[in-house]
Amino acid sequence: MIGVLIERYEEKHYPIGPPDPIEAIKFRMEQMDMNKSDLANILGYKSRVTEILSRKRKLTLKMIRNLHEKLNIPYESLIADY
Template identity: 50%
Template structure:
């Protein structure tokens, strides 16, 4: 586990690739520790270079999905089954606290953004 500060886009892309490799790691493992640390570094880099402060929750999710090349089916492990993901993304269903926590942790979207009114 070699972790360093993210200084540029190359470092950022490498960190995102590593997050993708670690996303399904076991809870309370060294891999999860690494995932959390890298996620914090990515969050810091994104806050400095790609601020999301003014986005509504669903906009923020869609932006992050696009950045990571994710499809709605990729969110089932974070939100629920396919129909629940569809309902959330079409704003027919509100985000729940567990959804907000999962999305924040795995997509590196600030909780404040996800918890705001929409």
Template identity: 50%
Template sequence: MNIHLIHNESEYHAALKEIRNLWDAPEGTPESERLEILTLIVEKYENEKYPIEEPDPIEYIKIRMEELGLNQEDLVPYMGNKGNVSKVMNRKRGLSLEMIRNLHRGLRFPLEVLIAEPSV
């Protein structure tokens, strides 16, 4: 099988090319197993070489509000009142633990994003 960890960009691009060639391999074949292993190795390399930082919690909330068609008033049940929502969204107040729990339970916002340090 001769598969190894990726150590540089050249090996990375070669692995991506091989993944493209194996993409339609029938399940249960040696080719599909090779595809799966290569995919894991590429993912490891990408996570180390190109890490993705957690988004800013307030920016995340704004993006999700837009995606869900929500306005600030829709956040009142999760943040307590209009004043709290306004202060949080304008970065004059941080999210409280209760707000984080409510946003997670009610809107399924990821905890790891909500507890992250704001970037601004």
């Protein structure tokens, strides 16, 4: 019972939002021991990967689908505004 009360209190006062899309990609790359070239095979050109990771280019719908399907990153993490 106390555990449920603590959980509700934390959800109300300290909500945890979805992670930043770029940070989610970087985290998954680190987990899978990937480099930018590996990610370029999923997203397109290596220069495009650099632009995305430096936040100069936004993810397209096709990129989001590819990241979800090939790296198992949840859609919720990739669609959040950044």
